[in-house]
Amino acid sequence: MISFQLNGQPQSVDVPGDTPVLWVLRDTLGLTGTKFGCGIAVCGACTVHIDGQQRRSCVTPVASIEGQHLRTIEAVAEQDEVGRAVQEAWVRHDVVQCGYCQSGQIMAAVALLKVNKQPSDADIDRAMSANLCRCGTYARIHAAVLDAAKSIA
Numbered sequence: 376m377i378s379f380q381l382n383g384q385p386q387s388v389d390v391p392g393d394t395p396v397l398w399v400l401r402d403t404l405g406l407t408g409t410k411f412g413c414g415i416a417v418c419g420a421c422t423v424h425i426d427g428q429q430r431r432s433c434v435t436p437v438a439s440i441e442g443q444h445l446r447t448i449e450a451v452a453e454q455d456e457v458g459r460a461v462q463e464a465w466v467r468h469d470v471v472q473c474g475y476c477q478s479g480q481i482m483a484a485v486a487l488l489k490v491n492k493q494p495s496d497a498d499i500d501r502a503m504s505a506n507l508c509r510c511g512t513y514a515r516i517h518a519a520v521l522d523a524a525k526s527i528a
Contacts, residue, residue, distance in 0.1 A: 379440045382450035391436030396430075399422045399437045400447060409449035412507070417496050417505030422479035422486075423447050428488040448478035456527055457488045466521035472510035481504050484520045492527055494520065 378387040381404070388403050400406045400423075409432055412420030416431035423432045424446040451458035461484045471477050480503070487494060487502035495500070499520045510518065 376439050377437050379442060380444040380448055384445075387446075388437065389435060393436045394425065394432050396425075396435045396440060396445070398438050399431035399461065400432065400473060403444055408450055410475055410478055412476065412479070417446060417507075418476070419479040419483060420476050422482040422506065424451075424482060424486065427486075427489065429482055448482060451485055453486075455521070458485050460523040461485050461488065461519070463496070464519040464526065468515045468519040468521045468522060470512055470515040472512050476506060476508045476510075478510065480516055484516075484523065487520065488524055494524055496521075502525050 376387045376389050377392060378385065380386065388399055390399055390403055397409060397411060398409040400409050401411070409423055412418035412435060414433050419431070421431055421433040422429050425435070425440055426432070426443045436488040452462045456517055464482060465471065465477070483503055483506045487499065489499055499517055503516060503520065
């Protein structure tokens with residue numbers, strides 16, 4: 376059994392320790408908000424927060440998060456001003472097109488704004504560049520991050 380906190384609740388799973396967190400979330404726990412994109416930690420669709428740091432769940436073995444706090448897109452706005460601000464800005468700016476990358480994009484934006492509440496354009500570009508959007512909504516993503524930053528300042 377591997378135990379950790381999932382979205383603020385104790386969780387234990389009986390899976391091989393080398394199972395990627397992504398598949399534990401999706402297949403074992405039924406949380407499908409975190410997406411599979413590339414499987415090699417390049418696209419960012421599978422981004423989650425582990426102990427407050429963004430991580431690629433497709434390459435993170437579940438045994439490595441024993442005793443840690445895992446937050447997914449399903450709970451990023453719960454009891455969190457930054458997560459709520461980002462999700463609201465996403466809606467205001469109509470960011471989503473196909474939506475596939477958006478959970479990872481939101482998780483990356485939240486991670487940025489947790490450490491930098493007033494990011495410059497360059498800060499946003501740098502923080503968000505590791506998350507790919509096949510639809511090319513980068514301008515709307517950038518605008519939404521700026522908007523979220525203003526709302527929490």
